[in-house]
Amino acid sequence: MSTKKYQLKWGILATGEIAKSFARDLTVNPETRGRKDIEHVVVAAASSSSADRAKAYLKEVNAPASAKPYGSYKELVADSNIDIIYVATPHSHHFQNAMLALEAGKNVLCEKAFTANAAQAELLIKKAKEKNVFLMEAVWTRYMPISIYARDLIKSGKIGTVERVSSDLSFASAPEDNFDDKHRLVNPDLAGGALLDLGIYSLTWVFQTLYTVQDKPQPPTVLSSIRKYKLGCDQQTSMLLTFPRKEGDAHGIATTSLRVGMDPAKNGEAGPCIRIQGTKGEIQVFPPTFNPRKSKLILDDGTVEEKDWTHPGPGPGSGFYNGFAGDFGPEGQGMGMFWEADECADALREGRKEGQYESLHESLVIMQTMDEVRKQGNFRLPEKVESTEYPLDL
Ligand SMILES: NC(=O)c1ccc[n+]([C@@H]2O[C@H](COP(=O)([O-])OP(=O)(O)OC[C@H]3O[C@@H](n4cnc5c(N)ncnc54)[C@H](OP(=O)(O)O)[C@@H]3O)[C@@H](O)[C@H]2O)c1
Numbered sequence: 001m002s003t004k005k006y007q008l009k010w011g012i013l014a015t016g017e018i019a020k021s022f023a024r025d026l027t028v029n030p031e032t033r034g035r036k037d038i039e040h041v042v043v044a045a046a047s048s049s050s051a052d053r054a055k056a057y058l059k060e061v062n063a064p065a066s067a068k069p070y071g072s073y074k075e076l077v078a079d080s081n082i083d084i085i086y087v088a089t090p091h092s093h094h095f096q097n098a099m100l101a102l103e104a105g106k107n108v109l110c111e112k113a114f115t116a117n118a119a120q121a122e123l124l125i126k127k128a129k130e131k132n133v134f135l136m137e138a139v140w141t142r143y144m145p146i147s148i149y150a151r152d153l154i155k156s157g158k159i160g161t162v163e164r165v166s167s168d169l170s171f172a173s174a175p176e177d178n179f180d181d182k183h184r185l186v187n188p189d190l191a192g193g194a195l196l197d198l199g200i201y202s203l204t205w206v207f208q209t210l211y212t213v214q215d216k217p218q219p220p221t222v223l224s225s226i227r228k229y230k231l232g233c234d235q236q237t238s239m240l241l242t243f244p245r246k247e248g249d250a251h252g253i254a255t256t257s258l259r260v261g262m263d264p265a266k267n268g269e270a271g272p273c274i275r276i277q278g279t280k281g282e283i284q285v286f287p288p289t290f291n292p293r294k295s296k297l298i299l300d301d302g303t304v305e306e307k308d309w310t311h312p313g314p315g316p317g318s319g320f321y322n323g324f325a326g327d328f329g330p331e332g333q334g335m336g337m338f339w340e341a342d343e344c345a346d347a348l349r350e351g352r353k354e355g356q357y358e359s360l361h362e363s364l365v366i367m368q369t370m371d372e373v374r375k376q377g378n379f380r381l382p383e384k385v386e387s388t389e390y391p392l393d394l
Contacts, residue, residue: 005039008345011082011106012045013073013097015057017325018111019045019088023061024322025337033312033338038345040338044068046076048089073097077104084134084344087111090184092191092385092394095120098135099390102127107134109344113196116381118367119388125360134347136340136355137363139204141290143339146309147208147357150276150283153297154213160279162213166253167205167274169198169289172261175229185258186231189394191385193233195226195370199256201290203239203366205274206252210243212362218244219365220252226377227259233381235259239373263287268294291336311336 010026012019026040042063047053051071058067070076077085077100084107087097091113098110102124114137115121128135141147154162173179175186184190185197211217220241229235236259241252262273272284274292281299285292297305314320315332322328322335329335343355354360380386384394 003037005037006345006349007039007041008341008348009041009043009081009083010341011076011079011085012042012057012088013076013085013101014088015045015047015053016088019086020057020061021322021324021335022086022088022337022341023057023063025334026341027062028313028320028322028334028338030338030342032314032334033342035342038342038349040341040345042067043081044070044076044079046070046073048073073100077101077106083107083348084109086138090190091196092116092184092189092381095124095388096390096392096394098124099127102131102133102135105131105133107344107348109136109138109340111138113191113200113370114363114367116191116196116385118364118371119386121364121367123388123390125364128353128360132353134344134353135360136344136347137358137360138340139200139358139363140337140340141201141204141292142208142355142357143343144291144309144336145339146285146292146295146307149295149307150285151208151213151357153283154209154276154278159276159281159283159297159299161247162209162250162276162278163248164251164253164277165206165209165275166255166277167202167289168255168257168262169201169273170194170255170257170260170262171198172264173258175235175258181231186229186233186235188232188381189385191381192231193229193235193237193379194256194258195234195237195373195379198258199237199239199254199370199373200366202254202256203369205276205285205289206241206254207362207366208357209276210241210250210252211365212357214243214245217362220244220369222369222372222376224373224376226373226379228377228379229258232379234374234377234379237373237377239369241369262289272296 054069
């Protein structure tokens with residue numbers, strides 16, 4: 001006897017690079033990852049520039065022919081056929097766009113960094129509660145099996161008490177040679193800079209191993225250093241976070257840079273980008289920090305356990321590729337964004353209003369941490385980007 005699958009109907013807000021990767025992953029059959037009970041379908045997409053662009057996007061990501069293209073985000077959030085909106089604009093725009101969707105009573109999955117600052121995040125959380133809808137920051141890494149494995153190992157006590165975690169996400173991509181001044185990675189008008197774009201992943205690993213796993217987690221104190229780029233945003237940031245705990249403070253070291261690379265030869269020779277160090281051993285996670293596919297557990301009794309984390313998908317010979325901005329993975333493997341999409345389906349089916357591996361409160365604490373880092377580095381974004389006024393034309 002076949003049971004009916006729970007179908008989640010997605011509306012995609014924006015048609016840029018990550019919106020393409022995400023929607024392509026939605027087309028991967030969930031059964032390839034052992035999920036026979038859910039399915040995802042893209043029912044609409046909107047571009048802020050034109051309905052034609054939305055139409056081309058839907059075609060490119062292989063959405064069903066019935067999916068509707070919209071030429072404005074306002075039309076998208078008014079579509080009653082949509083269960084959840086995926087916000088995939090630059091982070092400067094997340095507050096305005098997510099608020100638009102929440103105001104319309106829609107559930108929302110919002111790309112990282114959640115917002116430009118904590119004050120904006122707080123207002124989104126308040127609005128989601130008021131409207132009784134689901135809201136989640138799209139930190140896909142948290143929903144990957146490798147993250148679940150690392151957190152479970154920590155909770156099992158196998159590596160003892162975790163005293164220190166270091167985590168880096170850096171690309172040697174000198175901004176003056178690689179990005180024009182309008183690019184979202186360096187443009188203050190688009191909330192550019194390494195911290196909000198890449199450093200959020202370094203922080204993700206520090207938080208999910210030192211904060212998420214605690215019974216009563218406390219926000220960390222912050223010491224940090226920022227090196228700015230000529231346009232005013234950060235190009236290299238280092239953070240030392242102290243997490244208060246009953247068994248003694250733990251240290252998290254989170255770094256990000258556009259000047260040096262975590263894996264210069266792109267072959268893993270540089271070693272782990274994340275080290276989770278406990279009193280009885282450590283877990284190493286290998287680049288890239290946001291989508292790692294290799295881990296190594298080393299215990300003080302000499303045990304070494306190496307694991308490869310290939311992603312499920314339609315498999316070799318399928319002609320399916322997914323990745324980001326042309327940097328595609330092996331044939332037949334999904335990019336790995338579907339696990340966070342599955343979490344949205346599970347939450348909506350169960351009536352949960354937030355993700356199970358990163359509460360909205362934790363997203364807020366991380367935004368507060370990044371606010372403090374920016375304050376210490378005297379790095380402020382343009383007023384309209386930092387603004388909590390809604391609606392506001394950016
Ligand atoms: N999860 C991940 O691994 C991952 C990877 C990369 C990026 N991201 C996050 O995803 C978000 C988007 O990044 P992306 O690389 O997809 O950016 P992108 O390629 O530049 O796309 C952004 C899209 O946002 C829309 N948009 C609306 N107003 C805009 C404005 N003033 N300037 C530029 N674009 C505007 C545009 O779509 P329309 O014209 O269709 O409206 C544009 O295509 C960022 O917050 C980023 O941090 C996440």
